[in-house]
Amino acid sequence: MVVAPCATNEKERLEALQRYGILDTAAEADFDAITTLLSAICETPIALVSLVDRDRQWFKSKVGLAAEETHRDLAFCAHAILQDEVMVVPDATRDPRFADNPLVLEDPRIRFYAGAPLITPDNFAIGTLCAIDVKPRELTPNQRMALKTLSRHVVDLLELRLRLQQTHDLNQALEKANAERSRFFANMNHEMRTPLSAILGFSRRLQKRVEKDVVPAYVHEGVNIILDSAQRLADMVDDVLDISKIDAGKMTLQRQPFDPVELLRGVVNTVSVVAEERGVNLLLQVPDQMPVSVTGDAKKIGQIVLNLLSNAVKFTPAGKHVRLDCEYHDQRLMLGVTDEGVGIAPQDIDRIFLPFEQISADTPEDTKGTGLGLAIVRSLVDLMDGSVDVTSQPGHGTRFTVVLPLLIA
Numbered sequence: 001m002v003v004a005p006c007a008t009n010e011k012e013r014l015e016a017l018q019r020y021g022i023l024d025t026a027a028e029a030d031f032d033a034i035t036t037l038l039s040a041i042c043e044t045p046i047a048l049v050s051l052v053d054r055d056r057q058w059f060k061s062k063v064g065l066a067a068e069e070t071h072r073d074l075a076f077c078a079h080a081i082l083q084d085e086v087m088v089v090p091d092a093t094r095d096p097r098f099a100d101n102p103l104v105l106e107d108p109r110i111r112f113y114a115g116a117p118l119i120t121p122d123n124f125a126i127g128t129l130c131a132i133d134v135k136p137r138e139l140t141p142n143q144r145m146a147l148k149t150l151s152r153h154v155v156d157l158l159e160l161r162l163r164l165q166q167t168h169d170l171n172q173a174l175e176k177a178n179a180e181r182s183r184f185f186a187n188m189n190h191e192m193r194t195p196l197s198a199i200l201g202f203s204r205r206l207q208k209r210v211e212k213d214v215v216p217a218y219v220h221e222g223v224n225i226i227l228d229s230a231q232r233l234a235d236m237v238d239d240v241l242d243i244s245k246i247d248a249g250k251m252t253l254q255r256q257p258f259d260p261v262e263l264l265r266g267v268v269n270t271v272s273v274v275a276e277e278r279g280v281n282l283l284l285q286v287p288d289q290m291p292v293s294v295t296g297d298a299k300k301i302g303q304i305v306l307n308l309l310s311n312a313v314k315f316t317p318a319g320k321h322v323r324l325d326c327e328y329h330d331q332r333l334m335l336g337v338t339d340e341g342v343g344i345a346p347q348d349i350d351r352i353f354l355p356f357e358q359i360s361a362d363t364p365e366d367t368k369g370t371g372l373g374l375a376i377v378r379s380l381v382d383l384m385d386g387s388v389d390v391t392s393q394p395g396h397g398t399r400f401t402v403v404l405p406l407l408i409a
């Protein structure tokens with residue numbers, strides 16, 4: 001008996017085999033279908049998908065054989081993987097390599113063997129697809145072709161299985177990372193909020209005091225700056241938390257009846273303080289026919305409008321106008337925010353909705369946000385099955401249009 005030598009690249013070959021993670025796994029119908037077909041086409045009682053491991057050959061699929069594996073020294077397949085072409089042994093008793101092989105002398109008493117190497121895309125022969133008979137014979141050209149073709153299918157199946165496994169692993173890793181990130185943000189948010197609330201609370205009280213008391217101008221100014229900065233920091237913390245919630249799929253809608261016009265008035269009131277400071281004229285335009293009550297997540301709709309209006313005011317020079325208009329028909333609420341500001345260049349339009357994207361180089365430092373506002377707007381609108389569009393003329397102004405499906409309550 002001649003024991004097959006190891007390939008010169010044996011170490012890498014074994015690594016290639018390990019990569020598939022297939023050794024000692026359960027039988028799979030896809031592989032069994034191939035051995036069944038091969039045994040039928042070649043008319044042999046035995047057909048195998050054999051993987052040649054360090055010291056053994058292990059059968060991923062077998063027809064007509066009980067053994068799970070055999071020692072590598074006995075394996076016909078260990079010879080077959082040393083050549084690129086199909087290896088045929090018409091009569092093992094007449095082949096010096098196999099004549100005294102226990103698999104020939106005893107059960108299963110192999111006489112005929114035909115094996116095609118399983119060659120991976122990176123050119124390693126990790127095993128064979130083989131047909132075995134207990135009587136001497138030959139392989140017809142068609143049977144040889146079928147054997148070769150099916151062997152390539154085995155490799156395709158292995159590759160497919162590997163890709164699925166990798167995708168699964170990646171998804172699991174991503175899910176884990178996402179969960180960890182959400183936890184981290186939730187914790188961080190909490191940790192940041194406590195000192196922030198203290199700063200906000202105390203500086204508000206201080207602000208009231210310094211308005212009444214006679215204090216030097218720098219104290220007055222200082223308190224205002226602290227209050228503004230703390231407020232912006234609190235807004236950013238909220239934004240980051242929102243985005244991470246959306247990312248983690250944990251943002252849900254709270255639908256309740258609400259008066260849409262009242263909601264818009266409230267947001268305009270909030271933004272009017274900043275608009276006045278900046279000398280921007282803020283208008284709300286409401287048509288005569290508006291429903292008194294619709295059902296939806298008023299808080300999130302308010303957040304969308306607040307983001308768009310704040311941006312509009314932020315990017316519009318003094319003396320110009322910002323207008324919020326609305327319409328309701330066909331069970332849809334349309335909201336429009338139009339400004340006469342700097343506008344957005346056509347090449348930047350697609351980027352503005354991405355997280356952390358800020359376009360305007362000339363944004364004043366004190367109004368700089370996180371670049372998360374529009375990403376949040378888009379995610380919230382998506383969550384409500386709505387749409388958001390933007391048209392802009394650089395130097396003239398921008399209009400954001402949001403359409404949300406909302407039923408009349």
Ligand code: ADP
Pocket residue numbers: 307311312315339341342343344352353357358359360368369370371372373374375398
């Ligand atoms: P932030 O306002 O925090 O920078 P946003 O996501 O709200 O982040 O906006 C992203 C970018 O889109 C802004 O930095 C700005 O460049 C641009 N942008 C948004 N709204 C307007 C607008 N009304 N006019 C001009 N540019 C705008």
